[in-house]
Amino acid sequence: MMKSILRETTPLSEKDCFMVFSREKTEFDFPLHVHPEYELNYIENAKGVQRIVGDSIEEIDDMELALIASSGLEHGWFDHKCSGKRIVKEITIQFHPNLLDGQLLQRNQFRSIQVMFAKAAYGVVFPRDVIERVKGKIYDLATEKEGFFSVLKFFELLHELSQGKGLRVLSSRSFHKENQRFDSRRVEKVVRFLMANYTRNVTLQEAGDLVGMTQVSLSRFLKLHTGRGFIDILNDIRLGHVSRQLVDTTHSVTEIALRSGFNNISNFNRIFLKKKGCTPSEFRSKYHESKFFL
Template sequence: MLSILRETTPLSEKDCFMVFTREKTDFDFPVHVHPEYELNFIENAKGAQRIMGDSIEEIEDIELALITSSNLEHGWMNHRCVPGTIIKEITIQFHPNLLNDQLLNRNQFRTIQNMFAKAAYGISFSETAIEQIKTKIYDLAADNDGFYSVMKLIELLYELSHDTAARMLSSRSFHAEKQQFNSRRVERIIQFLMENYTREVTLGDVSDLVGMTAVSVSRFLKLRTGRSFVDTLNDIRLGHASRRLIDTTHSVAEIALQSGFNNLSNFNRIFLKKKGCTPSDFRNKYRASKFFL
């Protein structure tokens, strides 16, 4: 298994959070991990590439992402960003216990708690939400009053937690964090698929598992997760395949079979549709950005 850079940040135990403001012309920091939660704002870097777990996407002119896992690989690369462009980046890092469980379990903080759970896989916020809070990010970066800046950060997180268009980025099966669905049936289905993704699994198997008709299970999954049964199963298989592409030297054909795809061309087609690149291109892009220890 290939190692990855573990960043040591200057955030001390006595600080609530730290803000780093940079103007630069390129992205020169490799894919990395760190224990602190991170909210990263980027402006004027259209065409740059964001890597978040097994998600590799080209970003637009304005970007805001949240990471709340100590083991989620992430980073930004130059990719097709115009050389010489002045890029604005504001990074906010804070301790995972800044808002402890007792506080997050209160009704008023429940949306932030849900957002933090999703951000274990990386979250990309919508352009609409970013434009609405952009001035608050700049204000926070310029604020020298420690106490009120903490209040501003909490307010910022609260507003972002209401962005219904925010997207989870990394696959559940690529990044080993247990996601809560607030539904025992959904969690039971996901757990079953995670344990059986390498074999042929049908909607009938799942309907028998939870005591529902196949039609009801399909609608239920779509309502609770936003994904159909087939998409859910494929996402789990692709997550495992992506991890194997990065961490092993097995051939693409071997990895397809190990991940539950019995047909190589079908695997390549689904991978290209979901990831925007072929399995071989994904492996090359990811490895080129990693820091080998």
């Protein structure tokens, strides 16, 4: 069993709305960690740095903006291929999850922010065009001295981010056990069914019968609401459980794959490589190297 991941204690007090940390650095030396605060992290001039969020392991480009909106989602950035003496700019904004309370988020004007936070429970990154558009606002927040106006600017930043297109979710839902949130009751019902039955040979017909839809109709419905087909959703759930076991146990890759519903190891290895960009063994090794400690 793996050691616990560092639980960071941040300087954000209960009386603060948020805190901004602006720094220049030449290396990423903070371990994989979790903390109760939500976090918006902007990084510039760090091409080749490795980002780990849940079971997502990726190299970032020269500009990065990520939002983590969960208290238990492991995340961290590491030097990886970013070496030398380049100066990296990093601006981190940490804020309380209840900064925008539930009643306020239910208002129509805040609906898009609520949807963004729901996705960010699994970590999200924003596309370059969105980053370019909000970069100035992030720099302004890092230098704003007037507390009241900084809060207004922060709300404006969150709103603009929530309106942008191309936001991408990072971690698998089944890797990070957050309360599952969907914009469709039928999608929620199907996903919960798959989460409960992913270890066996579950079929599209079964899922369709569950929500009163034909196989063709359900397939189209899932594609419309999630952007993925039935098999992709099922495989993502299985891969999330595989990733979690690779991190938390010492079971063999084959044993983990079979326990997670993959009955063809060659097919499993191909799917894992395609989705994660590395083999299961490489994934386990990368995670173990990311400075886990109590």
